[in-house]
Amino acid sequence: MAYTRIHAIKATIGKSITCICNSEKTDGYRLISSFSCSRETAEFEFRSSLSKTPRKDGNLAYHIVQSFAPGELSPEEAHRIGEELADRFLKGNYSYVIATHTDKASVHNHIIFCAADNVKHRKYLECTKNYYLLRDLSDNLCKEHNLSIISPTKNKGKTYKEWKEYRAKNSWKDKMRLDIDEAIREANSYDEFLSQIRAKGYEVKGERPEGETLKYISFRAPGQQKFVRGSERSLGAKYTRNEIIRRINEKKIFPTKSVHPHQQDILKRTAVQKTLIDTSADKFQNSPRLKYWADIQNLKTARGSLCRGRKSYGSQSKNL
Secondary structure: OEEEEEEEEOOOHHHHHHHHOOOOOOOOOOOEEEEOOOOOOHHHHHHHHHOOOOOOOOOOEEEEEEEEOOOOOOHHHHHHHHHHHHHHHHOOOOOEEEEEEOOOOOOEEEEEEEOEOOOOOOEOOOOHHHHHHHHHHHHHHHHHOOOOOOOOOOOOOOOHHHHHHHHHHHHHHHHHHHHHHHHHHHOOOHHHHHHHHHHOOOEEEOOOOOOHHHOOOEEEOOOOOOOEEOOOOOOOHHHOHHHHHHHHHHHHHOOOOOOOHHHHHHHOOOOOOOOOOOOOOHHHHOOHHHHHHHHHHHHHHHHHHHHHHHHHHHHHHHHO
């Protein structure tokens, strides 16, 4: 099941793209991709396309959100479906950035695309027809990937009472996920994780992959009657036994924050080794905006070297 919505961005392209491209929400930038732009320079490239369109309606970009049912698919599959949706809906005419977030129980995609196309420089037409086209494309992709879809009904939405009951039913699962996440952060091994979660008052069974009846790890919170399986369907893909073990082990292998490949070689340089960025590489030649960013960094580096030189010269003069 995928729920979709779309709204216009009128002033904050850069902030919106920065917000969806959050390292902690996208598994260290791993679940981010783009078309006809890069996430670092998307704002500049969007504005370049917008400057060529005669229509000035105030809409700079559009933000699509595609949210899936909890535990129904992996983040990687959600990202692929999001890319397919963007490609089918925008037909290769608009630049876009897509980010898949895993910070909530429901894996969801954020797609931000430029309001002006790259071919005829026309503005995207915001209308009911295009919204229903977007929703139908999303439903068709869900069917192709054997996912559930929202069945059309006469009721347009939930009443406040129904929404409140729905939230109350799922709030205890949210708390359980938060407690498991906290136990994972505090643990340096799987056994430590089990100790941490039990210290919070939880009962655990099926913690060892032994026997057919112990296929899943299960948790029971204090005062709760039934155990809840750590499965994709119950708590989500991040809370299976194997995923919990992987998340704990990953902290040892990758203790630092991930860095985007385009900037990795630059950020690794020490103060002594720091030199100007070589912009002759293909990645800079293929993206004028990335080259512009690199030129700015070179100017800062040069200015820093000049300031250090002046400071050193001044010190020597004073000593004389």
